[in-house]
Every structure is written in structure tokens, then in C-alpha cells.
Amino acid sequence: MSAAPVPSNVPTSAGSIDRLPVSLPQLAEKKRLGEPIVMVTAYDYPSAVVAEQAGVDVVLVGDSGAMTVLGYPSTVPVSVDEMIMLACATRRGLRTPLLVADLPFGSFEASDQQAIETARRFIKEAGADAVKLEANGVAAERARALVNAGIPVMGHVGLTPQTATALGGYRAQGRTAERALDVARDALALQEAGCFSIVFEAIPSQVASVLMERMEVPIIGIGAGAATDGQVLVFHDLLGIREGVGARFVKRYADLHDEMVAGVRAYAEDVRTQRYPEADHTYSIDPVEFERFSAEVA
Numbered sequence: 378m379s380a381a382p383v384p385s386n387v388p389t390s391a392g393s394i395d396r397l398p399v400s401l402p403q404l405a406e407k408k409r410l411g412e413p414i415v416m417v418t419a420y421d422y423p424s425a426v427v428a429e430q431a432g433v434d435v436v437l438v439g440d441s442g443a444m445t446v447l448g449y450p451s452t453v454p455v456s457v458d459e460m461i462m463l464a465c466a467t468r469r470g471l472r473t474p475l476l477v478a479d480l481p482f483g484s485f486e487a488s489d490q491q492a493i494e495t496a497r498r499f500i501k502e503a504g505a506d507a508v509k510l511e512a513n514g515v516a517a518e519r520a521r522a523l524v525n526a527g528i529p530v531m532g533h534v535g536l537t538p539q540t541a542t543a544l545g546g547y548r549a550q551g552r553t554a555e556r557a558l559d560v561a562r563d564a565l566a567l568q569e570a571g572c573f574s575i576v577f578e579a580i581p582s583q584v585a586s587v588l589m590e591r592m593e594v595p596i597i598g599i600g601a602g603a604a605t606d607g608q609v610l611v612f613h614d615l616l617g618i619r620e621g622v623g624a625r626f627v628k629r630y631a632d633l634h635d636e637m638v639a640g641v642r643a644y645a646e647d648v649r650t651q652r653y654p655e656a657d658h659t660y661s662i663d664p665v666e667f668e669r670f671s672a673e674v675a
């Protein structure tokens with residue numbers, strides 16, 4: 378399927394009627410065929426347009442946006458309303474990729490009903506195609522309730538930033554036999570609960586490799602090695618938009634932060650040295666009109 382190079386710029390937040398998104402069966406088919414699945418985060422209209430035009434399969438409105446675009450020190454403080462706003466902006470720039478939205482910390486844990494109400498907001502108000510939730514004590518139970526309510530769910534195991542304090546910070550997980558078994562249990566529970574896909578974050582590649590033998594749904598890795606069915610990276614990390622969190626899995630494909638600073642610096646320099654604006658950047662008025670205006674205003 379060839380992606381339209383132009384965004385739909387949909388009139389409503391819920392997506393355009395003629396949108397043909399990447400489907401869950403298409404992702405399963407990619408796994409079956411061994412075709413790697415490409416996922417990237419986006420948080421607003423321009424990043425969504427970039428992801429669309431680059432032809433990715435899945436776009437994640439990650440709660441990492443709490444840090445990358447909202448400036449919070451972690452993903453924990455971001456609210457559902459803030460995430461909905463990011464998801465709506467992303468939706469408007471997106472046509473073909475599957476749009477997945479992270480359920481933020483505190484928005485789904487309390488009860489199945491809370492999880493369903495939150496997920497429905499992402500689907501109905503923001504036009505998300507699916508939601509993602511991080512493994513914790515109740516995630517599999519909530520995932521099952523969401524799937525039963527007709528909401529596609531992606532799981533997330535390994536380094537789960539919403540519970541990073543309990544995990545010892547932003548560090549790789551599953552590095553002892555016991556902890557690798559914890560990751561395995563989380564992944565199998567989420568698969569059993571009906572998740573259509575699961576993210577493996579920051580686990581040893583050997584552990585991910587062995588787990589892949591047990592996984593029937595497409596697995597998207599970030600710092601989980603090359604054996605997963607696809608990869609995901611944070612938009613700002615792969616484009617070098619800020620210093621980032623220093624995760625070893627980041628591969629930087631551009632240095633946009635430096636380019637943006639250089640651009641604004643050059644603009645500032647032009648203003649201060651009066652090299653901007655030039656004639657091309659200014660408007661003019663008909664000479665007769667200008668004479669009349671000058672006579673009156675004086």
C-alpha cells in the first residue's frame with residue numbers, strides 16, 4: 378500500500394472518513410513474513426507529518442512527550458488532558474500509519490472502568506487507533522478489559538518508565554535470571570490478555586531472543602536487540618532535537634537541535650546588524666494612496 382505523501386489535515390479530531398490506516402492483521406502479516414515493523418513517536422502536527430511522509434508503519438504518541446515536548450523531569454506527571462492534546466495534534470498530521478496513544482500513569486490502574494473510560498477518550502476525542510499500557514501489577518487485567526471492550530491494546534514490558542522508581546531508575550531490566558523471568562511473565566500475561574503487540578524496552582538482546590520463541594504477536598523493540606519484529610525510537614532522540622536521556626539504544630540520524638540553535642542565532646545576528654528585513658520581506662503601498670495617507674496623518 379502506497380502512503381499518500383500529503384497529510385489529510387482532517388477537519389475533526391477523530392480522523393478523516395477515507396483514512397485507510399495500517400491494520401492489526403497487516404502488522405501480524407509483517408511478523409509472519411519477517412518484514413521489520415517501523416514505529417516512531419510523534420507528539421504534534423509537524424512530527425506526525427514527518428512520520429507520515431517518511432512512511433513508518435506505526436506512530437506512538439508516547440508519554441515520553443511529557444519530557445520531550447512538555448519539559449517534565451519524567452513521564453509520571455503528564456495528565457490525560459495533556460496527552461489528549463498531543464494525540465489530537467498528531468492525528469491531524471497523520472493518515473496511513475496506525476496511531477497508538479500511551480495511557481499515562483494514574484489513568485488506568487484504579488479499575489477496569491477507569492481504564493476503559495480513559496482509553497475511550499483517546500479513541501473518540503483524539504482518533505487514536507489503539508492504546509498502550511505499561512506492565513505493572515494490574516496491566517494484564519486492564520488490558521483484557523480493554524480488549525473485551527473492543528479497544529486494541531499494545532503492551533510494554535522491560536524498562537517501564539512509569540514505575541522506574543521501583544525498577545531502580547532508567548536502567549536496563551532483566552539482567553539477572555530472576556528479573557528476566559519477571560519480564561517473561563509480564564510479556565506472556567499481556568499476550569494472554571489479548572494485546573495485539575508488545576514493546577520490549579531495554580532488556581538484554583539474549584533475553585529478548587529467547588522470549589521471541591514464545592511470542593505470537595508482533596514485538597517492537599527499543600534497546601532489546603535485533604530479534605524483535607520491529608523497532609521504535611523517540612522522534613526527538615533519533616533526530617537529535619535535544620540532549621535526551623542518554624539511553625544506549627539511541628542512534629542519532631540528525632542533529633536538529635544544533636541546526637535549530639544555529640538558525641535562531643543567525644536570525645538574531647541579522648536583526649542586531651540590521652541585515653534583516655530586506656526589501657523582499659516588506660510590503661508596499663500604491664504611491665497615490667501613500668501621498669493621501671501622508672497628507673492626512675501629518
Ligand SMILES: Nc1nc(=O)c2c([nH]1)NC[C@@H]1CN(c3ccc(C(=O)N[C@@H](CCC(=O)O)C(=O)O)cc3)CN21
Nearest residue numbers: 441444445538547548549579611614621622623624625
Ligand atoms: N527522550 C526520551 N527517550 C526515551 O527513550 C525515553 C524517554 N525520553 N523518557 C522515558 C524513557 C527513559 N528511557 C531510558 C533512559 C535511559 C536508558 C539507559 O540506557 N540507561 C542506562 C543507565 C543510565 C544510568 O546509569 O543512569 C543503562 O545502561 O541502563 C534506557 C531508557 C527511555 N524513555
Ligand SMILES: CC(C)C(=O)C(=O)O
Nearest residue numbers: 418439440441576609
Ligand atoms: C519509548 C516508547 C516505547 C514509549 O513508551 C514512549 O515514547 O513513551
Ligand SMILES: [Mg+2]
Nearest residue numbers: 439440441479
Ligand atoms: Mg511510554
